[in-house]
Amino acid sequence: xxxxxxxxxxxxxxxxxxxxxxxxxxxxxxxxxxxxxxxxxxxxxxxxxxxxxxxxxxxxxxxxxxxxxxxxxxxxxxxxxxxxxxxxxxxxxxxxxxxxxxxxxxxxxxxxxxxxxxxxxxxxxxxxxxxxxxxxxxxxxxxxxxxxxxxxxxxxxxxxxxxxxxxxxxxxxxxxxxxxxxxxxxxxxxxxxxxxxxxxxxxxxxxxxxxxxxxxxxxxxxxxxxxxxxxxxxxxxxxxxxxxxxxxxxxxxxxxxxxxxxxxxxxxxxxxxxxxxxxxxx
Numbered sequence: 113x114x115x116x117x118x119x120x121x122x123x124x125x126x127x128x129x130x131x132x133x134x135x136x137x138x139x140x141x142x143x144x145x146x147x148x149x150x151x152x153x154x155x156x157x158x159x160x161x162x163x164x165x166x167x168x169x170x171x172x173x174x175x176x177x178x179x180x181x182x183x184x185x186x187x188x189x190x191x192x193x194x195x196x197x198x199x200x201x202x203x204x205x206x207x208x209x210x211x212x213x214x215x216x217x218x219x220x221x222x223x224x225x226x227x228x229x230x231x232x233x234x235x236x237x238x239x240x241x242x243x244x245x246x247x248x249x250x251x252x253x254x255x256x257x258x259x260x261x262x263x264x265x266x267x268x269x270x271x272x273x274x275x276x277x278x279x280x281x282x283x284x285x286x287x288x289x290x291x292x293x294x295x296x297x298x299x300x301x302x303x304x305x306x307x308x309x310x311x312x313x314x315x316x317x318x319x320x321x322x323x324x325x326x327x328x329x330x331x332x333x334x335x336x337x338x339x340x341x342x343x344x345x346x347x348x349x350x351x352x353x354x355x356x357x358x359x360x361x362x363x364x365x366x367x368x369x370x371x372x373x374x375x376x377x378x379x380x381x382x383x384x385x386x387x388x389x390x391x392x393x394x
Contacts, residue, residue, distance in 0.1 A: 132159035134307070135167050140197035142167055143223065143357045147341050148203040150318050152272040152300040162306040165314055165345050168355055172225060184227055189383065191375045192221030192357065199339060199359055204320075209296070211337065212323040219337045219359035220370050224382040228344070228352040230393035232315060235344055235352070238392055239299060239317070240267050240274060247392050251385065253290065254281040266299070273300045277322070286377055287364065289332050293325035302345070314345035314352075337361035356382050 133149065133156065136142050146164045149157045176188045192198065199216040238247055242257045259277040266274035275298045283290050299317040306312055318341055325335035343355040358378060362369045 130156065132156035132163070132307075135160055135163035137167055137171075139171055139223075140192055140194070142171075143192070143221075143341065143355075144197075144199055144203055146316070146343065147199060147318065147339070148206070150298070150300070150316060150341075151206045158302075158304045159307065161302055161316060162304045162310075162312040163308075165302055165312045165343065166306045166308060166310045168225075168343055169345060169347065169353060172353055172355075176225065186383070187224060187226035189379045190223050191372075191379075192223055192359070193370055193375070197221055204339070207296070207318075207320055209322065211320055213336055215337065215361065216339070216359070219339060219361040220375070221357055221359040222375050222378045222382070223355070223357040224379055224386065225353065225355045226383070226386050227347070228354045228386060228390050228393075230352055230390055232313065232344065232346060232352070234393045235315060235389070236267060236299075238389060239315075248385065248388055251388075252280055252282055254279075256280075266301075269301075273298055275299075278319075284377070286373060287332060287367075289327050289329065291325040291327045291335055293335070293338070294322040295319050295338070296322060302343075312345070314343065316344070317342040333362065333364035333367075335360070335362050354386050356386060358382060 136145055142164055146161060149160045151157050172188070176182060198221060199219060201214055201216050204211070204214065204216055240263050241247065244255050245252060256279045257276045258279070259275070261276065262271045262274040265271035275296070278295045278297055279292070280295060281290065281292045297317065297319045299315060302312055302314040302316055304312055321338045327333065327335060337360070339359045341357050343353070345353045347353050360378060362374070
């Protein structure tokens with residue numbers, strides 16, 4: 113047993129509480145595990161997420177970067193459509209407030225993972241800015257924040273988490289529609305030691321829709337659920353690893369919203385967002 117694991121075990125035994133959960137090694141399980149272990153008020157999650165961060169770096173280094181056809185500009189892109197790649201309702205129990213519609217398995221996922229030439233401080237400054245239209249003018253028709261919590265102290269590094277409610281209006285090209293939604297956002301720091309002794313520094317954020325979105329034209333369908341997770345991790349050789357899965361439940365009646373044309377549009381949107389964020393660093 114490593115010294116870190118021994119210390120964790122002794123700490124758990126001394127306060128009669130459970131050991132931190134070990135992070136899985138397989139990617140899709142790692143993503144749902146991480147979503148469920150976000151809560152910064154549970155110290156065991158700090159260990160579990162540090163373990164998850166190490167596994168993500170190992171996965172990206174050994175399986176993605178090592179591939180002969182690896183393209184740093186594209187990074188890793190994939191669909192998360194299988195049953196085991198979707199969130200469960202149990203993965204959402206920590207969300208506060210809870211979504212009005214709770215049917216996590218109905219949401220299909222995608223993931224983008226990219227190297228990013230930014231510092232953590234630069235990302236924090238951008239994410240905490242209330243006027244995201246300054247940074248992402250092509251992403252939104254309208255953007256406003258309310259319910260700000262912990263913005264100043266999180267920016268100063270003196271509190272665990274920052275939270276806010278975003279009201280956004282977005283256009284999408286396929287199917288052509290405009291939708292409005294209220295989305296809760298939370299961001300926390302990852303600073304600690306993994307069970308194997310590795311030092312981890314990074315950020316983790318979550319976002320979830322408060323209730324189904326309003327869509328125009330009326331009758332087109334229903335954007336029922338949206339869950340987002342971001343890992344933004346310092347890499348051993350410099351720069352950041354940005355891992356961004358998203359799960360979406362879009363009901364268009366008889367139209368198959370798990371078709372490639374839909375999922376590829378989500379992937380393209382995440383990729384463009386991460387690269388636009390990077391353009392504001394440095």
